[in-house]
Amino acid sequence: MTRALRQAAGAHYGWRDWLVQRVTAVVMAAYTVVVLGVALWNGGIDYPLWKALFACGAWKLATFVFMLALTWHAWVGVRDIWMDYVKPVGVRLALEVLTLLALAAYIGWTMQILWGGK
């Protein structure tokens, strides 16, 4: 039987993720407020308004930044869940990689929706 490795702590990171989670939350909140503002201003959002919004390059960019913030925020949060509850390092690493791949795919999908349409 192989002896278990000695446990060590002191990865010298953490504050950046913590700060990222807060900054991305502000970005998402700002976008949400703008969307709600547009809805209130126009008495709701119907299909023509939705289409007009997404015809605008700045709106697409803002939506993309929102999605980047969302995925980055989700990365920190989901990894926190794996770190809290999943003890075997191999399983945790696999889950973290899968999470990253899924989030990268979501970003690609967002780009397809925003800029790949007819």
Next chain:
Amino acid sequence: MKFRIYRYDPEKDAKPYLQEYDVALDPHDRMLLDALMRVKAVDDTLSFRRSCREGVCGSDAMNINGKNGLACVTNLLELKEPVELRPLPGLPVIRDLIVDMSQFFKQYHSIKPYLVNDERPPEKERLQAPEDREELDGLYECILCACCSTACPSFWWNPDKFVGPAGLLAAYRFIADTRDQAVNERLDNLEDPYRLFRCHTIMNCVDVCPKGLNPTRAIGKIREIMVKRAV
């Protein structure tokens, strides 16, 4: 007064169970510890720690009706019957209400809970400005009863890696101390996704602290200093 108390003697019992007691109290019995002593007089096999009986030593921390607290400063009038007493959650039970605190103290010691100052000590004492000294209020009063850390889900899941609220409160007590010279080493030691950043601001620690301290605020200040030195 009626009690349901967690009993477990690993040498005798296959598994833990709750034992019911109904004891007559003296009119002078005010605190839960007084009542526990009555129970102990009826059944001397019941084991629990206690010492100062006035909320200073931190020995009689336990889970009282689902919330961690000190038996000696918990007023009997505030308790719903039957009073359910369990050992502090998350730590190995040695017997009945006595838990093994090794992991808790290991984390406490890991933050070097002592002043680091290589300068020659002055004749009398190292002086501090009153406003510098004020920063230590709400930090130095911790009695290490472990109510907070054992109420913290992050400490339950990672007791070997997460320092826990009590340890982090003590860590900030020395980070904030202007007489200490090891602030950067202390921050380096805590700059870790597990040691400090497992705190998800659940605030159970603040809710249960029998001394009314606020580990969450201390943890927030450590994060703030860490961000300030890096950004």
